[in-house]
Amino acid sequence: MTAAPTATAATRGTTRPSRVHAEFMQIWEEGYVSNHISFENMHTPGLFVVAGDALRDSDGALDRERIRRYVDATMASHPAFRVRLQRSFLGLTPPAWVPDDRFDLDRHLVFWDEVLDFETADLRKLSGVDDVVMPLRHPLWRVRITELTNGAVTVGITMHHASMDGLSGMRLFSSTSQPSADAETGSPVDPFAGVRPARGWQLPILAIAQWWRGAGSPRAAWSAYRAKPFLRRVRRVAARLTLPLRYGRGGERAREQALPPRHSAYRKMDAGAAGRRARDLGATLSDLQVAAIIGAWDGEDRVVRLRFPVSFHSTAERGVRNHVRDMEVFGDADADFTKTIESVHRQVEERDDSKPYPPVPGRPIGYSTLLPWVSRPRYFCGAEILDMAPFPASLGRDDLAAAGIMYRGQLFIGANMPIDQDVEATTGRIYELMTGLPDTGRPSPA
Structure with a gap:
């Protein structure tokens, strides 16, 4: 569900954006961020092997700056890769995806300094899924670039299942890869320029407004509300309220047993x-x-x-x-x-x-x-x-x-x-x- 940008009162004497954005999670997506084990487990890797020549400069070295500009202009300029998790005040609504107003590409793009032999390399290491756990306070994706001894390059992409499933993930990568080697990628943009993230206290207000607009009439709104048992709603709110106490339950020992x-x-x-x-x-x-x-x-x-x-x-x-x-x-x-x-x-x-x-x-x-x-072939930074x-x-x-x-x-x-x-x-x-x-x-x- 997406809450359309909503006008709010701008702070007097500042240029603070006057619109907020929040995209509410589906109920079943909450389970993927409900505790530290589920959150880490749903780091989902994929590995692409690309032709290396197109990624090198005239000296034959990997052109890291060019790759960085490409990721910045494609993935980092796509709205789905610029949102982070925001939990709701008092757990009254599901969490929402909101723009990361402290986005830093360096958190999401990693270059492996060692040249590896693909025949013996650990595929999960190449994908980057076994790197540090991604922080919840920033967008949930990471790209790892690794040179291979045969001249090719691997692009490891780790994304989180809370933000997409397999089908939507492949559609997303289609939109951020190229249909040809020389396809234009444009310049990096902030897809949320002029928009600020909804705060926790704003999420219940946005959710009510969205629900009311979607219902179309008071009768339909009441019918939609009654469709879900009241006690189930209460249990969900209680679970969200107690989440800070339960999120890290069991610590590292529980993690080792579950993962x-x-x-x-x-x-x-x-x-x-x-x-x-x-x-x-x-x-x-x-x-x-x-x-x-x-x-x-x-x-x-x-x-x-x-x-x-x-x-x-x-x-x-x-x-x-x-x-x-x-x-x-x-x-x-x-x-x-x-x-x-x-x-x-x-x-x-x-x-x-x-x-x-x-x-x-x-x-x-x-x-x-x-x-x-x-x-048909797809391309990453011309490769x-x-x-x-x-x-x-x-x-x-x-x-x-x-x-x-x-x-x-x-x-x-x-x-x-x-x-x-x-x-x-x-x-x-x-x-x-x-x-x-x-x-x-x-x-x-x-």
């Missing part, structure tokens, strides 16, 4: 060939990926279940950042692969989105998501994006979670597993089940 070390791997395959394999087996590409994750599972429990996102994004609500609902599907890791695909496809097709999804059997192991991106390694916003204790992104005719699959599990072998097995071909190992973009 054990993870590592990641990725594979690249022909998206068209994988799609044909899925159709030949009577399913969708997403079904194929889910079935492959189940079939690649190597744990003792053989009947397992995966969370699977159902998107409710629509053209009528383009401003909604997070609009997915998780369902669960299950399968037997020892079953014939074609049977597993049939079962997964049937479970997805027979779901009823108007009701809570029913529980399913099996041990919960993790998460699967698949996203389309673009079919073509060659490969990408997507990683899911999985829970800290998930045993196996994978994300797929389709880009330029290729399907990239990235997976997370606990550090004591063989993520390379498991991701390779996912590749084999999705392609019907032997594993080719980690891609080597040049």
